[in-house]
Amino acid sequence: MNGITKAFPGVVANDSIDFDVRYGEVHTLLGENGAGKSTLVKILFGLYQSDEGSIRLRNDPMEITAPAEAISARIGMIHQHFMLVPTLTVAENVALGTASTRRPFTDLDLVSERVADISRQHGLAVDPSVEVRRLAVGERQRVEIVKALYRDVELLVLDEPTAVLTPGEVDDLFVILRRMADSGHGLIFISHKLREVMSLSDRITVLRNGRVVQTITPAETSTEELAQMMVGRSVNLAPDKPKREPGGVRLEVQGLTVQGDREEISVRQVDLLVRSGEILGVAGVSGNGQRELAEAIAGLRSVEAGGVVRLDGIDVTDRDVRARRDQGLGYISEERMKDGAIAEFTVGENLLLVEHGSKKFTRRGMLAFGAINKHCEKLVEDFGVKTPSVETPTSSLSGGNIQKVILARELSAKPKVLLACQPTRGVDIGATEYIHNLLIEQRDLGTATLLISEDLDEVLGLADRIAVMYEGRIVGIVPVEEARRNQIGLMMAGVPEQEARNSP
Numbered sequence: 001m002n003g004i005t006k007a008f009p010g011v012v013a014n015d016s017i018d019f020d021v022r023y024g025e026v027h028t029l030l031g032e033n034g035a036g037k038s039t040l041v042k043i044l045f046g047l048y049q050s051d052e053g054s055i056r057l058r059n060d061p062m063e064i065t066a067p068a069e070a071i072s073a074r075i076g077m078i079h080q081h082f083m084l085v086p087t088l089t090v091a092e093n094v095a096l097g098t099a100s101t102r103r104p105f106t107d108l109d110l111v112s113e114r115v116a117d118i119s120r121q122h123g124l125a126v127d128p129s130v131e132v133r134r135l136a137v138g139e140r141q142r143v144e145i146v147k148a149l150y151r152d153v154e155l156l157v158l159d160e161p162t163a164v165l166t167p168g169e170v171d172d173l174f175v176i177l178r179r180m181a182d183s184g185h186g187l188i189f190i191s192h193k194l195r196e197v198m199s200l201s202d203r204i205t206v207l208r209n210g211r212v213v214q215t216i217t218p219a220e221t222s223t224e225e226l227a228q229m230m231v232g233r234s235v236n237l238a239p240d241k242p243k244r245e246p247g248g249v250r251l252e253v254q255g256l257t258v259q260g261d262r263e264e265i266s267v268r269q270v271d272l273l274v275r276s277g278e279i280l281g282v283a284g285v286s287g288n289g290q291r292e293l294a295e296a297i298a299g300l301r302s303v304e305a306g307g308v309v310r311l312d313g314i315d316v317t318d319r320d321v322r323a324r325r326d327q328g329l330g331y332i333s334e335e336r337m338k339d340g341a342i343a344e345f346t347v348g349e350n351l352l353l354v355e356h357g358s359k360k361f362t363r364r365g366m367l368a369f370g371a372i373n374k375h376c377e378k379l380v381e382d383f384g385v386k387t388p389s390v391e392t393p394t395s396s397l398s399g400g401n402i403q404k405v406i407l408a409r410e411l412s413a414k415p416k417v418l419l420a421c422q423p424t425r426g427v428d429i430g431a432t433e434y435i436h437n438l439l440i441e442q443r444d445l446g447t448a449t450l451l452i453s454e455d456l457d458e459v460l461g462l463a464d465r466i467a468v469m470y471e472g473r474i475v476g477i478v479p480v481e482e483a484r485r486n487q488i489g490l491m492m493a494g495v496p497e498q499e500a501r502n503s504p
Contacts, residue, residue, distance in 0.1 A: 001040070002055075028189045029190045076153035090143050114150060123175070156185060194237070256270040256308070266292040277445075285470075288471055468492055
């Protein structure tokens with residue numbers, strides 16, 4: 001790809017980018033959100049067309065205007081969210097969109113035979129006859145790879161392929177990807193996890209603000225240098241967390257059993273204690289009941305199936321959200337634009353959402369706009385929110401700055417208990433560093449924090465104790481100084497704590 005430029009209204013996503021991939025290599029695209037990674041690969045796959053620049057494939061000029069043309073040119077793409085039909089078998093999913101030798105019918109026997117051959121050849125261990133809905137997340141990832149290999153791709157793009165995998169599944173995936181590269185495939189790997197990038201890549205191209213900063217090999221760099229290239233300044237990847245003795249119990253969850261959205265049981269007999277000045281991290285792969293647990297504690301989901309939630313010793317199980325906030329609960333929701341902020345509201349309005357009735361901001365039943373603006377401007381300054389003014393619509397801010405607005409609102413209320421769900425999801429490495437430091441600061445102020453995150457590095461870096469959740473249950477709680485990555489990974493896959501502890 002030579003001189004690729006792509007502009008959208010108000011932003012140049014790709015600015016004269018040169019990028020190449022060789023046979024038999026894994027070439028990683030690394031950069032913060034908005035650096036231009038996804039735009040570049042979408043141009044390669046025909047989802048966007050560039051304004052300037054050219055693409056050459058096998059030294060021949062190519063003009064790719066649609067994904068069908070990319071597939072015909074033996075380019076494949078595996079998206080972060082799987083493109084599979086759960087009710088169909090593996091063979092049926094692979095056959096979708098491909099030509100059949102028995103038109104107008106699909107020759108599933110032939111498809112199954114070829115899927116089995118591909119699985120054996122690449123060590124993918126996929127049964128063609130199984131329905132996709134019965135497969136684990138890691139197995140579904142393998143089906144996506146089989147789909148690409150079935151179409152005989154030479155160049156494969158993988159967009160954040162490890163986002164929903166356990167550490168063990170990530171290791172298995174990397175073995176498969178390395179084997180594909182060694183057999184002559186070219187792979188483009190997109191990830192923000194520096195440990196993974198250093199482990200898998202042959203070359204790394206770092207993008208910042210739509211431009212190439214540098215192309216480098218892992219042997220020539222370090223995670224700290226890569227982070228600095230991404231952000232443009234030095235970044236502290238491991239938060240400084242001084243040892244602290246926790247105080248009394250602030251949050252107690254006892255025998256909590258919660259129904260999910262489809263009336264199935266999503267949280268099963270969960271017991272948790274979080275003390276003052278402590279961060280309890282909940283680790284687990286997405287979809288194992290973490291969201292339902294958080295919503296039940298926050299008062300957004302009723303606890304009809306059983307259990308008790310106590311804040312500072314007060315039973316709040318049957319109380320609403322306002323009562324829990326009054327009791328000292330702060331809540332950073334998993335989906336910031338669904339539960340955390342109102343996109344159409346200004347920054348100031350979002351900062352005041354939960355305090356608009358406070359006596360500090362009202363005079364004779366009317367809003368005191370002078371006091372409100374002063375309060376909001378101070379929060380913007382204190383929390384480093386990058387916004388033209390407090391009157392700016394929240395929807396125009398970056399994800400990291402929206403998250404800072406939510407943090408400013410929740411932490412300015414001085415919560416006794418902070419429920420932080422995926423606090424750095426979708427934010428860049430600079431904002432992540434800032435948010436981690438804020439959470440440590442709250443811990444040192446005596447806040448009891450329940451941190452729910454699918455990022456194991458984040459949990460290991462921030463938590464004092466780690467509770468591992470699998471299929472709605474807590475399978476074990478481990479002090480962070482005793483936690484080993486592979487042990488936590490096994491527990492995330494459902495292995496009991498004692499058995500995981502004894503693993504090599």
